[in-house]
Amino acid sequence: MSITGGDVVDLGTGLYAWLPPQRGWGLANCGLLVSPRGALWIDTPYDPVLAGQFLAESRKRLPEGVSVDRVVVTHANGDHFWGAGVLPDAEIIATREAREHIHYDPTPQQQHALVTGSDPATPLGAYLGRHFGAFDWSATEPVRPTTYFTGELELTVGDYAVEITALPPAHTTGDLMVHLPAQRTVFSGDVIFSSTEDRPGDHPVHWAGPLSNVIGACEQVLATGAEVIVPGHGPVLDRAGVREHIGYLSYVRERAHALHAAGVPATEAARRVIAEGRYPALGLPERLVVTIGSEYRDLDGTDLPGVLQVMSEVAAVAHATELTVTGGGPE
Template identity: 30%
Template sequence: MPDWKRYSTGLHRVSDKCYAYMQPPGNWGLNNTAFFVSGGEALMMDTGCDIRLTDRMLDAIGEAEPAASRVGTVVLTHWHVDHVHGINAPRLRGSRVHASRICANWMANLPPRRWLEAIGSLEGDARRQIEYLLGNKFDFTGLDYIPPTDVFEGGTELEVGGCKVSVIEGKPCHTRSDNIVHIPEEGVVHGGDLVSAGRHVGLQYPFMENLLELVDLMLSWDAQVYIPGHGPLLDARDLRDIRTYLQFMQSEARRRYDAGIPVAAATEDILRNLGPYKGLRGAENLFFTIKMLFCEFAGDTTDHVRRDYPGYLAKQWELRKSVPRKFPELFAQF
């Protein structure tokens, strides 16, 4: 079972030398980071969405482990702003920051100022959706463009306090480059936003096969703890359950694709037949996942849901209204 009991805001020790900092309910911008402290050195996996939230994480780990009052190394799992903006925290200014080439390129092309301008210029439903997502939860002041100091392709191996840390770059699925951090000695994995419990998968690129491959890779490590980018801590059994769910979505979409059903109608039909997955949050977002699956089946590997970001946000806004109206049974418990 996903560890809902320990899913509370703050720092949680997950192994001898690893900690997860979690931020329920895990909505947009409220991600889980992780720390590994060994031999007087500290590694941070991802950062918070703004400096204030990142400082809270650094305060918490500094209090638990004095050696971590200075974090020497940061690894970024992917370029989404909630995972990377925090490298602006003054206390991380001297840290080595590792990111994949694709993640670093995204950060260079969409630095904080440009991102703030872009979201500031949104109109209509796209604006309504971003305002809904952001609420008053974040403070984006003080953000500058800080490029990662160490850029890798395919993955990299780090040494923190004499311990091996492996970073593996996955093929596109959640983003174009999703990186997994594995600390074999601790039996701990930070899987970025690849998987999460209690909610539907959010596939933004047309590659369910890549996601399944990465889940299999994570399972092959037989870790004790899998820290997801959002949501409660997972173990190997939870990961296997998520794998079964992903295959369910893949085969349900495939059947309808083969029958020539258009993507919107196929999504609605799947929403009517979710079986054991009726209780998951975020059913409205399945529209994007099924669309990406249809692209994958068609061999269209260039289309992705972020290609038109304002359009993506406006569609989210519309789905957030229309799907609960059509399928109230999927939202009754929330």
């Protein structure tokens, strides 16, 4: 099994979005900004194979003598970050807060060993193999940012301004958004996951929260006045699409708070929200385990558990949901 290809969308004025060929865990959008005097990536694909494909597409659009010499990382999840190894000489820019999430996630080779070494007969092993088995990090060394910042940072790529703003804890503890005023575009990272009628997406997954911060980050995106929004995953949106996404986030937040007040445990709350079927076109509903769990932890004042524990709960809910849909399970 392998993942190849991807759509390159010309957003005008030297700006491009690279959209993966399918939806699912680890398949993130990336950006390329090109000028006669330099080029910049916004995020990277997950593994060296996909990153090499994005690099090949980038080089087709670079003027002679220009290379991609900077990468802005919207957050430290590997699917936006680990592919930077194909640009070994590039400056890698992230928020200072992103360090915390770098330490939370496994290294690429640790994740590769976990995916390839897990028992496929268990819910977790089967889930990891199905959703992450197509990626190869066997030879991927950890990537470290070279430039950290707090607050705001403004760069120039040729004549184009690149306005980078750190966000409060939302999808992770180190999110940022990238505003390109000349192109009237924002790359939001994973504070926005999108879905449209002709290109359905997946349920968001938020590791930090609370959801009020995620909603606030979406409103910051709109406050830039940008007309084009490239989310972390899913199709490119207009402003109305961002407002629709805020509606989704508000629904999940309201249900999480109501179920928390009723004393329903977090994982059971996720199961109940999944069963409501409010957004049937979205894939990976089991990811609500993570997002609702994050909301509960904010309400309770508790810390994020280990990633393996969280993914085990996600896999268990996915397994149970599949049995319910197919009518399988014990006689």
